[in-house]
Every structure is written in structure tokens, then in C-alpha cells.
Amino acid sequence: MAGKDYLWRGTAYGGAFRILAVEATQAAQQARDLHDLSPINALLMGKMLSAAAMLSLDLKAPGSEVSLRLDGSGPLSGALAICASSRALRCYAFNPRLYLDDPGENFQPVKQLGNGTLSVIRSAPDKRPTSGYTSLVSGELAQNLAHYYEQSEQIPTAVNLGVLIDKDASIKAAGGFIIQQLPAAPAEIAEELIAKLARTPNVSDLMDMGLSLRDILERFMFDSADFELLPVHSVRYECNCSKDRFARALILLSVGELEDMHAGIDPVCHFCTSTYHFSGGEIAALIAAKEHRA
Numbered sequence: 058m059a060g061k062d063y064l065w066r067g068t069a070y071g072g073a074f075r076i077l078a079v080e081a082t083q084a085a086q087q088a089r090d091l092h093d094l095s096p097i098n099a100l101l102m103g104k105m106l107s108a109a110a111m112l113s114l115d116l117k118a119p120g121s122e123v124s125l126r127l128d129g130s131g132p133l134s135g136a137l138a139i140c141a142s143s144r145a146l147r148c149y150a151f152n153p154r155l156y157l158d159d160p161g162e163n164f165q166p167v168k169q170l171g172n173g174t175l176s177v178i179r180s181a182p183d184k185r186p187t188s189g190y191t192s193l194v195s196g197e198l199a200q201n202l203a204h205y206y207e208q209s210e211q212i213p214t215a216v217n218l219g220v221l222i223d224k225d226a227s228i229k230a231a232g233g234f235i236i237q238q239l240p241a242a243p244a245e246i247a248e249e250l251i252a253k254l255a256r257t258p259n260v261s262d263l264m265d266m267g268l269s270l271r272d273i274l275e276r277f278m279f280d281s282a283d284f285e286l287l288p289v290h291s292v293r294y295e296c297n298c299s300k301d302r303f304a305r306a307l308i309l310l311s312v313g314e315l316e317d318m319h320a321g322i323d324p325v326c327h328f329c330t331s332t333y334h335f336s337g338g339e340i341a342a343l344i345a346a347k348e349h350r351a
């Protein structure tokens with residue numbers, strides 16, 4: 058069993074390359090259990106959580122969040138993973154129980170998304186969210202994330218994401234790394250790193266063999282080059298929902314919509330499956346508060 062989930066940050070070749078890395082095995086396991094994810098969903102979600110956690114390293118303001126969202130026309134439909142600046146992760150899949158009859162197909166989530174988009178949405182308190190998206194390309198989520206960085210943010214990026222699922226459907230390892238080329242980076246070293254990335258086995262297989270992220274990057278990507286990698290934050294699966302948050306969402310509905318709930322409702326959180334009960338009396342109080350505000 059792997060240890061605590063952790064985010065790492067580093068540089069190589071005298072700061073010419075930036076490195077982000079993450080172990081997200083526990084968070085991927087929690088997502089699998091909470092949402093009863095089928096193997097194809099567990100595979101995709103472990104990678105999305107790893108990617109969202111690494112994307113969070115660029116968040117600056119407290120209370121800000123980054124969302125990684127996939128939408129597709131295929132049977133898998135899509136998924137959403139969010140990482141807050143507090144390093145709390147949460148997620149849900151749009152078709153969580155999808156299972157394909159041909160076993161091999163269950164290992165190709167991007168193919169089962171069909172035509173669609175990868176979106177990155179960043180939000181901060183009191184600011185308009187910003188978003189960018191790219192069309193899905195064939196291959197893995199890692200290739201799609203690299204494509205996003207190149208197309209949408211003009212940053213040459215190499216990505217390795219992996220999830221290893223055991224026979225009993227538990228997550229043996231989930232994690233990944235991102236290497237970004239900064240403007241001063243020599244082109245020949247960048248080309249060499251891309252060739253090395255292509256020869257690097259899947260990061261989750263290496264983690265399962267007991268290699269740390271530092272071992273993996275040192276052995277496969279940077280060998281004798283100067284390179285440094287430091288743990289920066291622990292990460293965990295944690296939802297931020299509360300009854301108060303649901304009440305604030307309910308009060309945005311129209312009076313007519315709220316009146317339809319006069320017998321009470323039990324909304325369920327998409328991200329953690331918690332249920333909150335609002336009695337008929339509480340709904341009436343929300344209507345009264347709304348009318349008082351108007």
C-alpha cells in the first residue's frame with residue numbers, strides 16, 4: 058500500500074525545465090469507492106485527479122480552484138475533477154458504471170469519450186472564472202493534457218499519467234508527472250527529454266514496483282543532469298459541501314420551483330454522495346427569506 062498522497066515540484070538543467078509530480082493513489086481509491094467506478098472510469102479518474110492536483114500548483118489566491126473537465130459524445134460521456142488551493146480533490150464521472158464487453162476497450166477511456174473537449178477552468182473568490190479548452194486527440198489523457206498546454210497555453214509540455222488497477226478493482230498506484238520547457242531551455246535537450254519520455258514505462262507500473270517519483274524521474278528522464286524535486290503539499294480527497302452550501306444554491310431557484318418542493322427534498326452531493334434533508338418547513342423558510350430579500 059502506498060503512503061500518503063503528495064505533490065512535488067522541481068526543476069532541471071539549471072531551471073530550464075519545470076517539473077510537477079504527484080502520487081494520488083489514496084485519492085483515486087477513494088473516488089473509486091465513493092462513486093463505485095467501473096474499471097474504465099477508475100482508470101480515467103485516477104489520471105484526472107493526478108492531473109488536477111498538478112494543475113493546482115499554479116493556483117495563487119487562497120480559496121481558488123482548478124477544474125479539469127472532459128466532455129465527449131461517446132459512451133463514457135465525460136468526467137470532472139477539481140483541486141482546490143487547499144489541495145482538496147473531488148470529482149465525479151458522468152457515466153460511472155460503464156463497462157464494455159470487449160475487455161480491451163475498458164483500457165481506452167479517451168477512445169470511449171469519442172469526439173469532445175478537454176477543458177481547464179480556474180476560479181478564484183470574487184473573480185470571473187477563466188477557462189480554456191482543446192478538442193480531444195487520440196491516445197491517453199496524458200497526450201491530451203500535453204496538447205492542451207501546447208495549444209491553449211503555448212507551453213511545450215511532456216506528461217506521464219498512470220493508474221494501475223488490481224484484480225480486485227482496488228487502485229494499486231496512481232500518479233504522474235509533468236515536465237515543462239521554459240523559454241530559456243535548449244531545444245536539443247527538450248528533444249532528448251521527449252525521446253526519453255517515449256521510452257519511460259507507465260508511471261503507475263514503476264510506482265507499483267516501489268520506485269518513488271524522484272527515482273522514476275532520475276532514472277528515466279534526467280539521469281546525470283542536475284535536477285531537484287521537493288515535496289510541497291499533501292493532497293487528499295475531500296468534499297467542501299455542506300447543508301448551508303445547498304441552501305445557498307436552493308435560494309437561487311425561483312419561488313415556483315421552491316414551492317414544488319413543499320414536501321421537502323433530499324439533494325445528494327455529486328462529489329461525495331452525502332445527502333442533505335430539507336423539510337417542507339425549511340423550504341418554506343427559504344421562500345420567506347427569498348421574498349424578504351426581493
Ligand SMILES: [Zn+2]
Pocket residue numbers: 296297298299326327328329330331
Ligand atoms: Zn459533497
